[in-house]
Amino acid sequence: MLAIPYLAHDGHPLTLRFRCxxxxxxxxxxxxxxxxxxxxxxxxxxxDSVHQAGDTIDVTEGELDRIVLRKIGLFATGIPGAALWLPRHRRMLAGFPVVRVWGDPDEAGSDFTSKVCRALPRSARAMRLRVGDVTDTYLHGGAEALLDIAKEGQQ
Ligand SMILES: [Zn+2]
Structure with missing residues (x-):
C-alpha cells in the first residue's frame, strides 16, 4: 500500500493513511x-497550507488531489471524503475570504462539495471539474487546465 503521511504545520508526523x-x-x-x-x-x-495561504485556500476531496494542487502552486488542504468533514475543519477555514472546493464530478463529490459550501456559505465556491477529478484533469490538461478552472470559479 501507498503510505500517506499526515504532517503538522511544523512538519512533525501526525499519522499515516494508506491507499491500496x-x-x-x-x-x-x-x-x-x-x-x-x-x-x-x-x-x-x-x-501547512492553512498557515501559508493568503486570502484563498483550496479544499480537495482526498489526499492525492491535494498533492496535485499543491504541486501546481496552490495552497490546498484535503479532506478524505464528505463523511470526514467535521465542524473543526470549518473553523480552520473560516478565516479565509475565498475557499475553492474541488469535489469529484460524481455523486459522492457533489455531496462533499455541497457539505463544505453549506458550512462556509459566504466564502466557499464550487469548482467545475468536467473531465474527472483533480488528478484526471491534471493528467488530461496539465496545470493550466486546473488554474483555468480555479480562475473561472473564483468570480
Ligand atoms: Zn486492495
Missing part, C-alpha cells in the same frame, strides 16, 4: 481502497 494500489475488490481482501490506523480521528490533510 491493487486493481481488485478491496473488500474481498478485507480492507478499503483507503485505510486509516485503528481509532485514528479524521484529520485535514496538508494543514
Amino acid at each position: 494500489l491493487e486493481e481488485h475488490d478491496h473488500r474481498a481482501h478485507f480492507h478499503g481502497k483507503y485505510n486509516s490506523l485503528k481509532d485514528d480521528p479524521p484529520r485535514m490533510y496538508g494543514v
